Structure formats: C-alpha cells, structure tokens
Amino acid sequence: MPHTARPAPKSFEPRNPDWEATVRGSFARQAVMRLIGAEMGNLAPGHCEIRLPFRADLTQQNGYFHAGITSTIVDSAGGYAGYTLMPVGSDVLTVEFKLNLLAPADGEHLVAEGQVLKTGRNLVITRGEVYAIKNGRATHCATMQQTLMTMYAKKETQ
Amino acid sequence: MPHTARPAPKSFEPRNPDWEATVRGSFARQAVMRLIGAEMGNLAPGHCEIRLPFRADLTQQNGYFHAGITSTIVDSAGGYAGYTLMPVGSDVLTVEFKLNLLAPADGEHLVAEGQVLKTGRNLVITRGEVYAIKNGRATHCATMQQTLMTMYAKKETQ
Amino acid sequence: MPHTARPAPKSFEPRNPDWEATVRGSFARQAVMRLIGAEMGNLAPGHCEIRLPFRADLTQQNGYFHAGITSTIVDSAGGYAGYTLMPVGSDVLTVEFKLNLLAPADGEHLVAEGQVLKTGRNLVITRGEVYAIKNGRATHCATMQQTLMTMYAKKETQ
C-alpha cells in the first residue's frame, strides 16, 4: 500500500502533570494485585507494563498460569496505559476487552504490556500483549483489544 | 420475524459418561480457584455455574470485584460448560473470549454462568453471564462470548 | 443458582417520542442497505430486526452469504436497537463489535436481530443474533456482542 497509508506512531501528551504518581497510587490500591503478586514495571504516557512472577497457586489444571490471571494483568496493563492520559481527578473504567490466547502461559514470569491506540473525549482504545518468560526466552502467549471509559471527576459519564 | 426463524433451544448429549466427575475433578485442580475462593455450583450438559464470595483482597481501586477476577470466573464457567460435552480423555482450551462489563461488580458474591451455544468437532462456542448479588438482588454485571478448543487425547489438535 | 440471581428482563422507555420514524429514517439513508437489499423489519424500544434476501452477489467463495455481509446487517440491527433509546437530535456510533460465526450463512434469507442489554449515559451494550432461513427452517449462524456510543446533538462526546 502507499507509504501515506501508514500514519506515524502517535506520541501522547499527559493531561495530568502527576500522571505517574496517580497511576502508581491507583495500582497500589488494587488489592487483587497484591494477592497475585503483580508488580507495575515501566510506565510512560500511553504505555504500561505489569510483571507477574510464577506461583503454583495462580495455575489452571495443567500447571500453567490460568487464563483469568493472564487477563487480570493485561486488562490492568491496558487500563493503566489509558489512565496515564486521563485528566486530574478522573478515574478509568474498562468497558470491554477481547483476549486471544496464543500459547500456554508457561514461564517463570509473565509480562503484560498495555499500549494506547487512540484517545477520545470519553473513550480510550488500547492493545495489550502478554509474554511468558522462560529461561530468558519470551513466548507471545496472549493479545488483547480493549475499550476504556474516562470517568470524569464531577459527573457520571457512562 | 417469522416464528420459523427461532430454532428451539438445544439440549446437549454428553459424550463422556463421567462428564460431571471429570469436570469437577478438573475444577478441583485449578489452584487459582482455591486462591480466590471460587466454588463450582450447578453443572449440567452444556451449562456450568461458578460462585465467588466477596473478599477485600479480590478488589480493584474502588472496592468492587476486579474485572480480572470477574473474567477469571466467567472464563472458567464457559470453559467447563464446554468441557461437559467433550469426549473421555480430552482437555479444554480457551481460544479467546470477549467480555463486556455492564455494571460495577458490587455484591456479597458473584455468580458466573456459562452456557454452550454451539459445538463442533474441534470448537465449542459459549456465552457467559455474571451477576453480582447484593441484599438478595442480582445485578447483571458482565456478559461474555467465548471460543473453546477440544484438545483430543492422543493428537495435538491446535 | 438462587432465583434472585436472574434479574427480570428489562423493558426500555424511549426518550425520543418519534423514535420509530427517526430510526427508520436513518436506516433509509444508509445507502449500503439499498446496495445489498436489506430491509428493516420489526422495531421496538431496544430491539431491531433486519432481513436480507439471498443474492448471488452477496456471497463468499463457497456461495454462502459473506461473513462481512452478515456483520453488516447484525452491526446495523444492534446499532438501530440502541438508537431506538437515544434522545432527540442524537446519533449512534458503533464503538466495537465481536462476531462469532456459528454455521455457514446458507439460506434464502438472513434475519439479524439486535437487542439492547444495557444503556448508560454515553454507552449502550447490545447483543445480536443472525439466523439463516432455508425451507422454513432457521439456523443460528452468528452471534454478536456490541458497544455503541450516543453522539449527543450539540457536543462532541467521543
């Protein structure tokens, strides 16, 4: 296709000067992240990374990470990628996500990456990828498409 | 539309005479279900129910059940609904699912229901619903569409 | 599960007294519906039906209705189901949809049904089903989950 058809990758301008503290503070209040042992990694405007070390109590019947656990960290990685771009006093809500499982989540840890594709006044569209790391090799084990809603401070917006 | 356009609801014939023991045995081996405190409820051919009592360590930043926890139980409810119809010696794999969050998962417990829509040689399509129960009232808080794969005993089928 | 867990089916109150004329008028302006020969059938608050007679020029390589044509009518059925509930002067936008193809779309005509599951200030969640009618028998050939946005008259809301 013509070169013109591929727009340059977007860089995003945060609207909240304290975006990083706001996002890390919200993550710290997600009790379920402590329960499963997830840690927030790199954070940038429109991007978020969540890391999850293997634990036997996070597995499904075959001893791999449970798909629900994979979805828990990638939903959060996408949600916080979007939240980095939301205004002061707002909150983020997942409207929906769609997850394809590409390979067994078999590794010493998982890394979930969330990346914003598009921001609008109310909605933010993200993509998420999950990699299983084993003996230093990464396997792409899941891919997600997600829609987020910005919940503005003073008014109900959904 | 003409009455003819609505087919009668399907009833499903299990291929595994021990379908119930097989499914409950597999659920019992999902360590993550013990971690979060999920219980398998009613089970029927093509149908599965999973119940999850509220715990503070299952919440997101606002104190509701985390969307990832909702997806964990509804993915499993759909997966086990499909597994009730799979042959002896097979296993079930989630290919993908899509979850819409309809309302905050705010309740004393969640109930996830999985229902098979269609079965094929390799693929099973299911729907899942999640209800949040509070003071005896139910709120429909999530709806899912899911694709499962039957993993046959002797050969790699995906 | 306890009876309490199943909320009574919602009935919806239109906010636009001329909802039916508004929806049928918008459908009449969708040039693509004339191109493929789709007709709007029953319409009710929160519900819409679209009917598509078979034509050889709507097919894929095996002579069945093309999946894209199936998605065209079910996306519109869901979108117009939502639009029946939107206020005067607003417009409807599809945010996203997810379609599972359950069986070949093999019939003399297709019937797509859209049904609203939940309405919010900005977002409306719908479900869609597509049936292929052949010799008076219906086959459930596709199922959809969809998110719509209400575009309010005076302000940009996405």
Add this chain to the structure above:
Amino acid sequence: MPHTARPAPKSFEPRNPDWEATVRGSFARQAVMRLIGAEMGNLAPGHCEIRLPFRADLTQQNGYFHAGITSTIVDSAGGYAGYTLMPVGSDVLTVEFKLNLLAPADGEHLVAEGQVLKTGRNLVITRGEVYAIKNGRATHCATMQQTLMTMYAKKETQ
C-alpha cells in the same frame, strides 16, 4: 521489560507452493468483493492487503463508509493473510473477529491489512488494520483481532 521479552517478528513459510494463485483465485470467487469494488493488493506469506475505493452506495447515514463494509474488507484481509499459510486443498473459515472502530471511515479509499500473529494445526490468529486515505493522508480507522480455522481437504474439521 527485559529485551528477552520481545520475540523477533515471525516470518512464515507457506505450505502451498501455489499459495499466491490459490489466494487470488479464491478472492476472485468472492462475488461480494466485485459488488463493492474491492481489489486485492500486496500479498505475502502471512500478510494480505485489500483496497476499496469510495462509492456513495457503500455509506452509512453520514456519508462515510459503513462499518459493515469496513468489517467486510478487514475480515477478508485477515482471512486471506491466514489462507496464504494453509495447505493445498484446504479452505479458510472465519471463526470470529472483533473490530474496534477508531475514527470515521472518511476517505477516497480504504486500505485493509491482515497480518498473521500465530498459526496452529487448526487455528490461525490474525490482526487487521484499516486506514482511510484522504488527500494522501492516512487515518487509522479500525483495528481487528480474528480467529480463523483451517478446513482440511478430506475431513470436516469443525
């Protein structure tokens, strides 16, 4: 995240020596592509591009390409991207796809790109992007995640 976590991009080896003729031949048999005026562009193992010039009869109520038309070409771009990798005598079936609409499909033509993410024995997972080209500028107007099934020559596989 550690460099190890990003696997090198896959290159795909076709199993059908006549993959290009097979794919272009199947596309030529899709009557609906002639109806709407879609053309197949670049084709490579695991990749397919479909181009659609604007026509007034492809529009929704606001004069943009209808979302169903966007989904028709991106479903086909993903499907044919997968089909380039399938064996001689097989056929391709869309199991499901999920489409997010990112911007109005407003342009002189649309370009849909399908790219295989992962291939298995029966299933192929793809991603699709749609760009609207206007005055030489491209707008990313839709993104898709799709699951395909390989239909083998001699046996029913779904």
